[in-house]
Amino acid sequence: MVNWPLFIALGIILGVATAMFELPYVYAVILLVAIVIFMIVRMYYIALYSTNMKAVKKYIQKHKKEPVMNFFLQVADGTKEDEIKAIDHVISTARTSNIKRTYEMNRAIRLKDFDLAEEIAQSISDNEYGKYGLAIIAASRGNYEEAEEYSFFTLWMKWAVQAEIAYSQKNREKYDENVQKTIDASKGVQRFVVIHNFRKAEQEQDW
Secondary structure, eight states, X not given: OOOHXXXXXXXXXXXXXXXXXXXXXXXXXXXXXXXHHHHHHHHHHHHHTOOOHHHHHHHHHHTTTSHHHHHHHHXXXXXXXXXXXXXXXXXXHXXXXXXHXXXXXXXXXXXXXXXXXXXXXXXXXXXXHHHHHHHHHHHHTTOHHHHHHOOOSSHHHHHHHHHHHHHHTTOHHHHHHHHHHHHHTOOHHHHHHHHHHHHHHHHHOOO
């Protein structure tokens, strides 16, 4: 989201400056457009490609009124109950059935209701998140060979499934190795969520 108060303030400053120095107003317009483009590109870079988690968290906090962003904050800083409450809000406000089903699946997995999670995952198995959910469910149930049968175009999903297998086996060395591979393969908001999901999993595991 563009910082519109800042944009308006810059517009006023540039307008005054062009008037004072008798410069063509087209210069101010071009500069303003350039600033807006820079701000938009920077925003998308942070959300999708940044590895600076402080910048990513700041971006998420600025957009916390959006249900998904609020959920990400709860993954990082909230309790399990906070997460479920936030994910329920995402589900109730989802704009597409695919998004709704994906978060319903995530909710069921978080609550370890694997029967429900599998049912939902099967209904969206034509996309990668559905396949990812099925692989995570299989790993959580101890069906390791089945979990490894799934292939992913998105690299972080591959390593996350391997991390889930190691987590289920209580193999800390393999788990740490695959967690790091998952983090290295993800960027932006996705890396932020991955890091904090794993951090919470570690706190809940009896190694």
